[in-house]
Amino acid sequence: MKRMCLLALAAAGLAGCSTTCPDAGSQKxxxxxxxxxxxxxxxxxxxxxxxxxxxxxxxAIGVAMQKYAWDHDGQFPPRLSRLVAQGYLPAKxxxxxxxxxxxxxxxxxxxxxxxxxxxxxxxPGSSYLYEFSEAVCQWDWKSxxxxxxxxxxxxxxxxxxxxxxxxKSWQLAHGDTxxxxxxRAYTKSRFPIVRCxxxxxPNAGANPSSRCTVNLSVDLQTVFVAQxxxxxxxx
Numbered sequence: 001m002k003r004m005c006l007l008a009l010a011a012a013g014l015a016g017c018s019t020t021c022p023d024a025g026s027q028k029x030x031x032x033x034x035x036x037x038x039x040x041x042x043x044x045x046x047x048x049x050x051x052x053x054x055x056x057x058x059x060a061i062g063v064a065m066q067k068y069a070w071d072h073d074g075q076f077p078p079r080l081s082r083l084v085a086q087g088y089l090p091a092k093x094x095x096x097x098x099x100x101x102x103x104x105x106x107x108x109x110x111x112x113x114x115x116x117x118x119x120x121x122x123x124p125g126s127s128y129l130y131e132f133s134e135a136v137c138q139w140d141w142k143s144x145x146x147x148x149x150x151x152x153x154x155x156x157x158x159x160x161x162x163x164x165x166x167x168k169s170w171q172l173a174h175g176d177t178x179x180x181x182x183x184r185a186y187t188k189s190r191f192p193i194v195r196c197x198x199x200x201x202p203n204a205g206a207n208p209s210s211r212c213t214v215n216l217s218v219d220l221q222t223v224f225v226a227q228x229x230x231x232x233x234x235x
Contacts (some may be wrong), residue, residue, distance in 0.1 A: 008224040020073065042097040050098065054196050055223045057164070063196055064088040066220050076165070078134035080194070095119055096127035098198035103127050108197050111205040115228045121164060127229070129195040132165040132218075141167040146175035146183030168193075172218060178231045182235045189222040192230055 028201040040187035042053060064083045069075060083089040095103040106122030107129030108115055120135040141162060142148065154162050154170050172191050200210035214224050226233040 039178050050199060053097060054199060054214040057215060058196065058223050059196060062216050062220040070100050076132045079123055079127060080126050080130045094126040094128060096196055096198050098201060099127035107195065109201050111202055112197065127196065127198060129197065131168050131193050131195065134163050134165060136161045139163055147169050159168065176231060188219040189217050190224065191218045192216065193218040
């Protein structure tokens with residue numbers, strides 16, 4: 001399945017972003033605003049075209065995050081919605097064309113309940129799972145992160161809680177227990193920061209071969225395809 005998806009993505013190509021930009025006039029100077037063009041509905045596209053569409057959407061978010069980081073001492077936004085609130089993306093810039101709910105169901109479609117919903121990271125009007133969210137972790141990071149650190153090691157700002165951003169920063173730098181050998185740093189181009197689970201909605205709920213996620217990596221440039229549990233795809 002993974003090989004099929006990667007070949008499809010390669011065939012689709014990483015073309016320039018051409019998603020619509022309804023609120024260009026309200027955007028911050030220099031913010032990402034792809035050309036305003038009319039596009040066919042996502043559901044009418046073939047598999048390769050769908051992957052290219054999602055690649056373009058994620059690349060636009062990546063550009064917006066780069067601009068945000070430039071203006072904020074290299075820091076990622078605490079929530080993706082900050083990109084819209086501060087004009088780095090247009091009002092609908094976090095709603096994927098693949099998401100028929102218009103961002104109402106959050107990063108993981110409600111029909112995919114066995115995938116782990118990560119509801120604490122959901123944001124109004126966003127179709128994406130943001131791995132570096134300020135939301136407090138509700139998954140078992142203690143037994144999963146490389147080196148099995150305690151909270152004091154992962155809690156970078158010493159506020160007594162471990163957020164997704166803090167846990168994911170540790171995982172990026174130290175690895176996790178799924179690796180063989182365990183506990184080694186990940187390559188930034190293969191570590192997701194923004195994830196789209198809507199590629200083959202709703203078929204993927206019942207069809208394991210359709211369970212592809214399309215991911216923007218933490219380098220804010222690379223887009224890659226993986227399983228929902230992306231670590232299983234990483235050598």
